[in-house]
Amino acid sequence: xxxxxxxxxxxxxxxxxxxxxxxxxxxxxxxxxxxxxxxxxxxxxxxxxxxxxxxxxxxxxxxxxxxxxxxxxxxxxxxxxxxxxxxxxxxxxxxxxxxxxxxxxxxxxxxxxxxxxxxxxxxxxxxxxxxxxxxxxxxxxxxxxxxxxxxxxxxxxxxxxxxxxxxxxxxxxxxxxxxxxxxxxxxxxxxxxxxxxxxxxxxxxxxxxxxxxxxxxxxxxxxxxxxxxxxxxxxxxxxxxxxxxxxxxxxxxxxxxxxxxxxxxxxxxxxxxx
Numbered sequence: 001x002x003x004x005x006x007x008x009x010x011x012x013x014x015x016x017x018x019x020x021x022x023x024x025x026x027x028x029x030x031x032x033x034x035x036x037x038x039x040x041x042x043x044x045x046x047x048x049x050x051x052x053x054x055x056x057x058x059x060x061x062x063x064x065x066x067x068x069x070x071x072x073x074x075x076x077x078x079x080x081x082x083x084x085x086x087x088x089x090x091x092x093x094x095x096x097x098x099x100x101x102x103x104x105x106x107x108x109x110x111x112x113x114x115x116x117x118x119x120x121x122x123x124x125x126x127x128x129x130x131x132x133x134x135x136x137x138x139x140x141x142x143x144x145x146x147x148x149x150x151x152x153x154x155x156x157x158x159x160x161x162x163x164x165x166x167x168x169x170x171x172x173x174x175x176x177x178x179x180x181x182x183x184x185x186x187x188x189x190x191x192x193x194x195x196x197x198x199x200x201x202x203x204x205x206x207x208x209x210x211x212x213x214x215x216x217x218x219x220x221x222x223x224x225x226x227x228x229x230x231x232x233x234x235x236x237x238x239x240x241x242x243x244x245x246x247x248x249x250x251x252x253x254x255x256x257x258x259x260x261x262x263x264x265x266x267x268x269x270x271x272x273x274x
Contacts, residue, residue, distance in 0.1 A: 001039050006046040010053075010131065010160070016045055017156045018133035024158045026053075026068045027101040029094065030110045045158075053160060062166040067159045071099040082164075085173030085192050086120040092177055093117075094184060105159045108141075111149050114212040118145060119192030120175055122209035122219050124164045132157040147215040169196035169204045174272045176265045180252060187212040188253045189261040193269040195232065203227050203273075208266065213247040213258050220244055223266070232274045234267030241266070 005022070007013040016022060022045040025031055031040075047053055053068040056077045063079070071090040079087065086104075093099055093107070093116050107117040108128065118141075126141040130153060141162075144152050153159065173194040179185030190211040198204045206227040211217035223241035230236060247258035 002041050002043040004040075004044045004046065006049050008049045008051075010050060013045060013047060013050060013158065014131060014133045014156075017158060021155045024109070026103040026106050027070065027098075028106075029098050029102040030106060030112075047158065060166070061163075063164045065104055065162045065164070067105040067161055068103055069105070071102055071104065072096075074104060075099065081170075081172035082124070082167060082194065083173065085123065085175035085194065086117070088175040089116045089120050089177070089190075089192070092175075105162060108145070108162070109151055109153060109159060111145050111147070111151050111216070113148055113215055113217070114187040114190070115217070116175075116177065116187060116190060116211070118217040119190055119209040119211040120173070121162065121192075122217055123173060123192040123194040123207040125194075125207060127163045127165075128159060129161045129163065130154075130157045131160045136160075138163075142219065145216045167194075167196045169198060171196040172273060174269045176269050176272070178261050178265060186252065189213055189258050189265055191262070191265045191269045192217075193266075193273060195227070195273045202229055202231055206273075208269070210242075210245060210262050210266070213245040213262050215246070218244045220266075227270065232270050232272075234271040237263065237266045237270055239263060 005016050022043045025044055025046050048068055053066045055066050056069055057064045071093050074090045104117050107115050121141045128139045128144040130137055139152055175192050177190040178188045193208045195206045196204045206224045208223055209217050209219045220241050226236055247255040249255050
């Protein structure tokens with residue numbers, strides 16, 4: 001059976017990671033369900049007692065989501081329409097008990113292709129902040145998730161926060177998800193979309209990302225360019241815009257269905273940005 005540490009400060013946590021590999025836990029909602037009926041064999045580092053990692057803080061530059069902030073924290077926080085998509089995703093992550101315990105950073109580090117938070121974080125142009133005993137670094141969200149269950153985090157590092165920049169223009173966002181049923185389900189396709197709007201109501205800039213259709217969620221730059229200067233209109237979305245996607249056949253859906261569903265959800269998401 002592995003050892004369990006629950007430090008109360010960042011220096012203590014980083015020293016433990018520097019001493020050897022440990023599984024970093026906050027909510028543990030991905031870790032524990034895969035080990036039902038048997039004690040953990042890994043060395044664990046529980047970060048829930050480190051106050052500096054909790055909460056959501058707003059500044060002139062934007063917003064900081066601490067590594068221990070839960071989905072419920074996102075749902076209940078007084079955030080602007082820019083975060084409506086992330087809030088919608090938070091309500092789709094399991095039941096209330098999971099939302100109370102699971103964290104946005106944990107969902108990100110688990111790096112599942114179907115992780116509900118990642119398309120939204122891509123659309124929000126988020127940055128991941130990491131720390132080790134040797135220092136700190138910041139990685140753009142697109143460079144953090146490298147593939148299925150793979151991230152850029154080193155073994156001696158832990159995520160400390162996710163930051164979201166303040167948009168230059170009024171902005172709002174959307175999250176749409178398709179699963180085998182309405183609730184408590186792994187995504188077949190999901191879409192996160194953010195649009196900033198000019199004074200005349202046209203889109204100044206747009207960011208759209210699709211999850212569960214590639215090894216990692218991806219943005220659609222050609223579609224983003226096509227929407228700039230236009231009013232939200234689902235008809236602007238074409239099959240050609242899906243080129244970055246690489247859906248697979250699995251137990252939840254065949255690749256062709258995923259591609260068709262992605263097109264439909266993207267069109268609906270653009271319409272919902274009105």
